[in-house]
Amino acid sequence: MSQEADPNSIRFATAITREIDPIDAGHELVAQILDAGLPSVSLLTLFFTANHVAAIDEIRAHLLEDLRPGVLLGMSASGVIFGREEIEDDPAVVVQAASLPGCRVQPFQFGQIDWDDDEDDDHLVLADELGVEVDGDERLVIALADPFSTPLVKTLPALKRLVGDASVVGGLSSGARQPRRNRLLLNDRILNEGAAGVLLSGAIDTKHTVTQGCRAVGRPYVITKSKRHIVQELGGQNALAAIKGMVGDLEPSDQQLVEGHGLLIGRVVNEYKDRFGPGDFVIRGLVGVDQDEGYVAVGDPQVTVGQTVQFHVRDQQAARGDFDLLLEAQRVHGPAAGALLFTCNGRGTNLYDEPNIDATLAMNALGDPPMIGAVCAGEIGPIGGRALVHGHTAVLSAFRGPDCG
Incomplete structure (x- = not known):
């Protein structure tokens, strides 16, 4: 799935494969993204189910070699989302390529952090740990984390203070039930603990919807x-x-x-x-x-x-109605160029009597943009100006050009 746009505007494209063989899977994903005709790939985001963990290194290598993204970020999950489809039980890899002219994409990773005694300096300690530069033009942090090893209680408030008005979104991997079995991808690195993410700055607008079901x-x-x-x-x-x-x-x-x-x-x-x-x-x-x-x-x-x-x-009826009501704020801003959706593993068919409810509501509200997502063991999203880890939640991030209003 791709979106037609001016070459100087932000553009997104998505791809999916259900192939288990890493060569076939990699070729299928690359072909779909190349067919979209993006001028470049600033950020490549991918989510994959447990069936693909053993082969993800080879799939990742295909993506890096053939698409040459500025940054690659990924996470294993118990289920993935592709457009209107929530794939809860079957193997799949979903990919989103983003061409972001005028937008700076800084990758980072972190694990256990040696905090100072002075909590007022936590954001400065974190900045050194992440190796990112902030200049007041920050727009969004996407953070993917292993739930067994990531100290988010202290890290998220420090991260929010570091990036100011920018929002923090993301999810905790649900790909495994034991420590060191989840997988996070950051460029040429494959991690089984800690967290990885990107900081987006510059010419991009992001709007977020958090519904708690x-x-x-x-x-x-x-x-x-x-x-x-x-x-x-x-x-x-x-x-x-x-x-x-x-x-x-x-x-x-x-x-x-x-x-x-x-x-x-x-x-x-x-x-x-x-x-x-x-x-x-x-x-x-x-x-x-x-x-x-x-x-x-x-x-x-x-x-x-x-x-x-x-x-x-x-309550499934309240959950559906709440999400649809909150999405009115997205509809006001018009169609999105792309989107990411992080949903709880307690939602989907564990909450609703029918599949694909959250994904369909999101796509309807945003005008069917190239969207992927992950089923998570905890969702990271903004409420009341804070960065928080949620449960039972769907967190939607919609991307638009900087002049969307």
Whole structure:
């Protein structure tokens, strides 16, 4: 799939192969990209399923030799996305070539970082680690990471501070369930831990949509007692007692969702707002309950006393409607030149009764651009001006020319 455009504008093309043989797979991908007639390839992004891990070095070599991209970035995943198709169970490699005149593409990688004692200097420490230059014209960071080895809790805030107003998007590899089995690609390097990515600066515009696939229930609570990630009291009441009371007051249909999928907890990003709706919460899971004490463990190390939270349920109708509503902001800006979509491995047919929902909604909103994506074990996307790792989420990044408005 390719997009016709002025030679001086940004252009994208995509390719897919289901071939397992690395020679056949490489040739098929190269042929599709060359047929698109891009003047150059500034960035080549690829996602591949576990079936292709053993052969990815040879496939990558074909792409580097024949397409000569400025930067190659890739990641293994449990599933991949090509246009409107979400390939959840079958082997596939998907590739997106981007010609980005006037845009600087800086590659980077990182693992465990030796931070200074002064947290105010974290972004400077990270800049040295990444080896990138920032000049105030940063537009986007695409970060791909291994979930077993990457210290994102401290790294993402430092990265966001480093790049200022630029957004950070990406995903955690879902290609394997054991450490050192995932694969990240960065030019001629193949990594099995840490993170790899690119920093885009200059003549490109990016717009992002983050949908968390769930719906708020009950009322907001203020955390009145907690210890680390253990919530002990909500609104002055024992946490578990408050939750049980809230669930007991729900409609029977919502109670069934709680019984079937459990509860999620949403932490408000901006406490200064009077009302909270979709996009105002960072959604996390409940990871444990102390029945004797009535305490609840939250999968969020940043919960603390004084924060506002509200519980959520997973609901396929709400997930679909929320994504479609949030995509209105993309429609305002017109068709995209290209796009990347990072979705949770709990979405797709694990959430919806039919396949390809998220990909189809995205393509409809963006005017069918050359789009690829990955099914992830955690999605990186912006909420409230912060760079955060999400779960149950779809993160869409749409690329347009710098004059799109």
